[in-house]
Amino acid sequence: MAQVFTFDLEAVDQRARAGIFHTPHGDIHTPVFAPVGTQATVKAISPAQLEELDAGLLLANTYHLYLRPGDELIAEMGGLHSFMHWSKPILTDSGGFQVFSLGDRREIDSDGVTFRSHLDGSTHRFTPESAIAMQENLGADIIMAFDECPEPHERAYNEEALARTHSWAERSLAAKTRGDQALFGIVQGGVFPDLRAQSAEFITSLDFPGNAIGGLSVGESKADMQAVLDVVTPILPSDKPRYLMGVGTPEDLINGVLRGIDIFDCVLPTRLGRNNTVFVRAGGRLSLKNAPFARDQNPIDADCTCYTCRSFSRAYLRHLIIAKEMLSATLLSIHNLHTLIQLTKDMRTAILDGRFGAFAKPWLDKENSHQEKTS
Amino acid sequence: MAQVFTFDLEAVDQRARAGIFHTPHGDIHTPVFAPVGTQATVKAISPAQLEELDAGLLLANTYHLYLRPGDELIAEMGGLHSFMHWSKPILTDSGGFQVFSLGDRREIDSDGVTFRSHLDGSTHRFTPESAIAMQENLGADIIMAFDECPEPHERAYNEEALARTHSWAERSLAAKTRGDQALFGIVQGGVFPDLRAQSAEFITSLDFPGNAIGGLSVGESKADMQAVLDVVTPILPSDKPRYLMGVGTPEDLINGVLRGIDIFDCVLPTRLGRNNTVFVRAGGRLSLKNAPFARDQNPIDADCTCYTCRSFSRAYLRHLIIAKEMLSATLLSIHNLHTLIQLTKDMRTAILDGRFGAFAKPWLDKENSHQEKTS
Numbered sequence: 001m002a003q004v005f006t007f008d009l010e011a012v013d014q015r016a017r018a019g020i021f022h023t024p025h026g027d028i029h030t031p032v033f034a035p036v037g038t039q040a041t042v043k044a045i046s047p048a049q050l051e052e053l054d055a056g057l058l059l060a061n062t063y064h065l066y067l068r069p070g071d072e073l074i075a076e077m078g079g080l081h082s083f084m085h086w087s088k089p090i091l092t093d094s095g096g097f098q099v100f101s102l103g104d105r106r107e108i109d110s111d112g113v114t115f116r117s118h119l120d121g122s123t124h125r126f127t128p129e130s131a132i133a134m135q136e137n138l139g140a141d142i143i144m145a146f147d148e149c150p151e152p153h154e155r156a157y158n159e160e161a162l163a164r165t166h167s168w169a170e171r172s173l174a175a176k177t178r179g180d181q182a183l184f185g186i187v188q189g190g191v192f193p194d195l196r197a198q199s200a201e202f203i204t205s206l207d208f209p210g211n212a213i214g215g216l217s218v219g220e221s222k223a224d225m226q227a228v229l230d231v232v233t234p235i236l237p238s239d240k241p242r243y244l245m246g247v248g249t250p251e252d253l254i255n256g257v258l259r260g261i262d263i264f265d266c267v268l269p270t271r272l273g274r275n276n277t278v279f280v281r282a283g284g285r286l287s288l289k290n291a292p293f294a295r296d297q298n299p300i301d302a303d304c305t306c307y308t309c310r311s312f313s314r315a316y317l318r319h320l321i322i323a324k325e326m327l328s329a330t331l332l333s334i335h336n337l338h339t340l341i342q343l344t345k346d347m348r349t350a351i352l353d354g355r356f357g358a359f360a361k362p363w364l365d366k367e368n369s370h371q372e373k374t375s
Numbered sequence: 376m377a378q379v380f381t382f383d384l385e386a387v388d389q390r391a392r393a394g395i396f397h398t399p400h401g402d403i404h405t406p407v408f409a410p411v412g413t414q415a416t417v418k419a420i421s422p423a424q425l426e427e428l429d430a431g432l433l434l435a436n437t438y439h440l441y442l443r444p445g446d447e448l449i450a451e452m453g454g455l456h457s458f459m460h461w462s463k464p465i466l467t468d469s470g471g472f473q474v475f476s477l478g479d480r481r482e483i484d485s486d487g488v489t490f491r492s493h494l495d496g497s498t499h500r501f502t503p504e505s506a507i508a509m510q511e512n513l514g515a516d517i518i519m520a521f522d523e524c525p526e527p528h529e530r531a532y533n534e535e536a537l538a539r540t541h542s543w544a545e546r547s548l549a550a551k552t553r554g555d556q557a558l559f560g561i562v563q564g565g566v567f568p569d570l571r572a573q574s575a576e577f578i579t580s581l582d583f584p585g586n587a588i589g590g591l592s593v594g595e596s597k598a599d600m601q602a603v604l605d606v607v608t609p610i611l612p613s614d615k616p617r618y619l620m621g622v623g624t625p626e627d628l629i630n631g632v633l634r635g636i637d638i639f640d641c642v643l644p645t646r647l648g649r650n651n652t653v654f655v656r657a658g659g660r661l662s663l664k665n666a667p668f669a670r671d672q673n674p675i676d677a678d679c680t681c682y683t684c685r686s687f688s689r690a691y692l693r694h695l696i697i698a699k700e701m702l703s704a705t706l707l708s709i710h711n712l713h714t715l716i717q718l719t720k721d722m723r724t725a726i727l728d729g730r731f732g733a734f735a736k737p738w739l740d741k742e743n744s745h746q747e748k749t750s
Contacts, residue, residue, distance in 0.1 A: 295448060
């Protein structure tokens, strides 16, 4: 058996990679898209349905689980895998992103962050050490260094924040005690190529078993995101997985893999599902609430093999939405998750077959044509 | 193959019966409990989950589907089975019960009922003929005569209503055109044994392929419900299925089967599930929101074989409830539906084995002891 937390690079096609990351709860085949289970549940989806979707990795949020039900309670219950009944790999974030999103409810110093809970206004404090302790309580296979995720366009602030992020990465590493969890470092630096390069070099020097790129998909342009990836991924070691945090859309996944990314996560597919919106393979989205779907006997996508598309018409799904039935969120989320998971599998096959360029081309052509139209 | 809509009585144990009702969408093994899919979906449960629960029959509500999305739209979409992706038997009610529940929003005459929609106040009219036409559009295997369901304790009103119900039963029968649906008659008469006997005799005389008992579980005492069953079921033909509408609890199912009932339906298991409450085999209920469950590693019921009990602790279920996650409604509804469906299967096995009396005894003892305590 391969050693845990080693990454077997199976194939590289230009910069796109297919690999296997070994964890105590099984192998993660990359590229992989991780559905987000913020509160130890992927909203409206059961673990059995996630199993049927062949989700290879789930993400859970430390900030939310710390507040409710508490990371110590989850530790008492045997850890996240047991608590949420998921036997395959799990990744937890450090809580940093959520805390920094609290705006004027938090105060940062060089040691950590003090914040007021969005639930009841109570005061709490996260430090790199507490973020690791909480994640050790949760017991995910992959845990994340505590980092600061600033607004990406302010140069001076990004420089300050980056110094903290780097110091906190070292402290996160020092705080770690469990041997059965892989701690990933996080590259920050906003939209500034030199800061990103500096961060990638520093984080790489700490020799984490995997590296993440944070602070993207937070309001910057697609061109900025791609430029950052073009600077960062060539610096990151090729024998460790690369995780682009909080991304994204089908197009973002293609563009990420094209630039050497292996792991993605995003709330988008389930959030869209709860808002009556579905991905269609052609690259667009449909809002199924619209009246023209009332008598539409077609599935969402005739080529899709998900449970929803195999079983239900757009007319039925629209009925569930109009009638405010919970099943609509479940069925639409299943379709959207399937779309991204299947896309990562198709990319993986294309990379293994040495034809990722041809696979990605229609997506990139569409994107370029769209950019020309809107520029 | 057995002829559709015949009822094979496999075993009779005192008055309890085990049988098979043949329908165009397969055999219904009785006693059977039908989950309710009011708006063409059992709330928070997918058809695949219902399949795993081994639900033998589903109920859908004509009143709700007439208003939204419309019975004609469902007919265009190929009927209810195709629309909601359920290939096994379906039963629709006539819409009568919902319309009569509208209180001062409806007006009754001898021909039918005029009412205002609970959705938008618009005016509509149901007659026995329109109730059958709507149910023919929906296309369920079992459809119901249009009947009036009055408050059960007013004698004079129940006499009047019963005359209408009987006239409407004849008109329902005359209006029916499809050969692939079984129309069941409905016995009414409130809590009055003589009216109930008169109704059972009249409905029996119309020779429906199945007979239902309506107007129970609407506020009368358990003793009244049981007294009505004791009067009615001996009059109903033994070679046709007997359906007790809108019932119920595990105890009601035992008492119904004990008195010769074959088919039940009720919103209770899914409604309780959405209200954080679960059946426990011992015969009680738990409100899982309560604080003592926060660290309870046990399943809801250690003897239960449902997906929820096989997979999740009370602590996790309580967390989902407190965190307002939709998955709680799904998982609790699965457990509650499983409890009633498994109970009907266990009763069926006991009847086939000739030991229903012994099977029912602990339930009845518990009920008697409870009645002594509260009387």
